[in-house]
Amino acid sequence: MTTLSETVLSGGTPEEIERAPVPREYLAAHLSVADTDMFRGVRDKDVRKSLRVGYVPTPELAPDEVLVAVLASSINYNTVWSAMFEPIPTFRFLKQFARQGGWAARHDQPHHVLGSDAAGVVVRKGSGVRRWNVGDHVVVHPVQVDDQEPATHADGMMGQEQRAWGFETNFGALAEYTVVRASQLLPKPAHLTWEEAAVNPLCAGTAYRMLVSDRGARLKQGDVVLVWGAAGGLGGYAVQFARNGGAIPVGVVGSAEKAAAVRRLGCDIVIEREEIGLDGDPSDDPDRVIAIGKRLGGIIRERTGRDANIVFEHVGRATFGISLFVAARGGTVITCGSSTGYQHVYDNRYLWMRLKRVIGSHAANLQEQAECGELISSGRIAPTISRVFPLAETGEAARLVQTNGHLGKVAVLCQAPRAGLGVTDQRLRDELGPDRVAPWLAAAGTGR
Template sequence: MSSLADALIGGAKPAEIERLDLPREYVAAYLRKEDADMFRDVADKDVRKSLRVGLVPMPELAPDEVVVAVMASSINYNTVWSAMFEPVSTFRFLRQFAQQGGWATRHDQDHQVVGSDGAGVIVRVGSGVRRWRVGDHVVVSPAYVDDQEPATHADGMLGAEQRAWGFETNFGGLAEYTVVRASQLVPKPAHLTWEEAACNTLCAGTAYRMLVGANGARMKQGDAVLIWGAAGGLGAYAVQFVKNGGGIPIGVVGSDAKADAVRKLGCDIVIKRSEVGLDDDASNDPGQAIAIGKRLGSIIRGHIGRDPDVVFEHVGQATFGASVFVVRRGGTVVTCGSSTGYQHVFDNRYLWMKLKRVIGSHVANLQEQLECARLIDSGHVVPTLSTVYPLAEVGEATRLVQTNGHLGKVAVLCMAPQEGMGVSAPERRARLGAASLTPLRGCSARVEATA
């Protein structure tokens, strides 16, 4: 490790951090442009074969950016897509970004550092940064926005140049250092460890916007919310937001182990995929999707006497048709992704004739991230961390998510040498109860791999 890394781990003060030189290279998880065709005509696109860990050059700092020493990060499904080079190689995104010229040209490299979560310490600030200082403990939002776009001032996610950091940009969070815009920063919850804090921003922020914020489904007290993949990174936060908001969380999971996990998070009703026939592929058959929706609706009505008001969608191709069918008349399907495929087939009669709505949602703007962080800071929402890997084993960590063998979030230690570091409010942590902050940590992470 460099002198700067040693100082940071030892709790160096801001003046010492500023005095020590940034390294010219740092260790990161990255992809190579030359490997972009490696999975062509390959059935199992094993991400362990494409993800590499090694030294990459430190990028130059733009005026509106900061350098963060990443203590911990986490795995999201966009890293799986990147490492599979699907649906397109993310090197295409870097090339398109670089066409803007100026500072954007730095991103078009023959390697891409991936990762869209991070918690760490600011070690450098650009000349145009006003609200942040060296030494601040932060978490990083994945929403990489252009604050000079008019649409961004209405909602940061509406700008045409909005990108997902570490997916559509370079210099991502699965690394010892990252370079991010100051507009991506949120104060780190002081009672959490680095690995606990690193698990929240992308998935918790995304779920918050989908369900709670003014730009999503705007869930009300008493609403019944069907949550696909309730034991996953997004779903486990959705369960908490629904429960905290006075709603009824209805979780769909793939195994008994996952069912036990979501009950720990407060899920009132848990349905296994096999109960509704989702072991079979219904992706291109609207009739089969309706049949699944009927079975699902029958189970839900058996519990609460009515159809769900909101469906929390991110699975996509395998479930979307059933989601549109099962949500109540006038209800809302809110979607942020399609982990099983982007081409959705559904019977549109059930959408237009029953006045249902489909809302597209993507990550969260900075205000939504701040509001979400306040809930985490107060202990009302807790990290969904289940397991932790070192950066050297990032391929295994990503493979776990790729095969759906995980619960909640999988963290990765980057610069932090061990778990349990980074807590600066031990009294609050003790008051909230350390064990209650990671309810999924005692659950089995390796469960049967069902989509």
């Protein structure tokens, strides 16, 4: 352990942290450019084979950047895509970014440090950083934007140069240290541990924009919200935002165990996939899609009295045609991803003749992320964390997500020596209790 790590972990003062030297290299979960063809012709692209944990050089800071000692991170599906080198190797993103020259050129490396969620401590800041200081406890907004681009000032997600940090940029979060722009920092929720805080930003922010923001589906009280994958990272937050906003969440899950977990979040209406005959990808069979849609729509009407006003979509090809069918007349399908495939097939009659809307949504802007963070900091939204792995086992953690063997979010301890550290507001934590702080950890007997 380096002097800087020891100082951070012992709760050193900002002055002590600044005096401790930054190591020339650090431990990180990363990909190697030499491996980009390793899965060519292979059916099971096992990410444990491509994700390496080893030392990489510490980059120099740009004036608007900070160096964060990462105490904990988490696995997102973009890490899985990266480690499968699909749909394209992410080294192409790094080369494209580097063509800007200047500080961007650092990102074109023979290694790609992954990870788009982090909670940690600021240990260095560039000369242009104003609002943040060494020693601050932070979480990282997973979107990097260009604040000199006009569109960014209307909505950061509309800028041409917005990038998913740790996916389309280098120096990501699954590491002992990460480099981020100061415009990505937000305060860490004080009542959460490092790992509980780390799992939230990407998935919670994405779900917030999709459902709550005026750029999304504009959820209102009484809406019926169908949430695919309600026991996943995104779905667990979607259920909570719907419930908190006075809507009626209807969760779709893959097992009785996951159904019980979703009910712990306050989702009273939970449907298992086998109830509607959804097994695999039915998208190439239009009759089957409609049959599944009729069964699903019938259950929703029986339980709520009407059709779904909003369908929360991120599964993609396997469910998109069903989503278009079951949405209410004038309803909204909002989508942020396609984990089962990007090429969607659907019957367009159910879109145009019933005046439905499809909205594309991607991550969140900084204001939306901050609003989401305030809800988490107040205890109104709970982390969907269910498992914790050490950095050395990042491959195993990513494999769990790759095979859909997880519940909610899977955390990775980076510099934190064990789970349960980092709480600075014990009073709020005690008031909420484990079932409201981290319900899925509590159910597993590992909540703190």
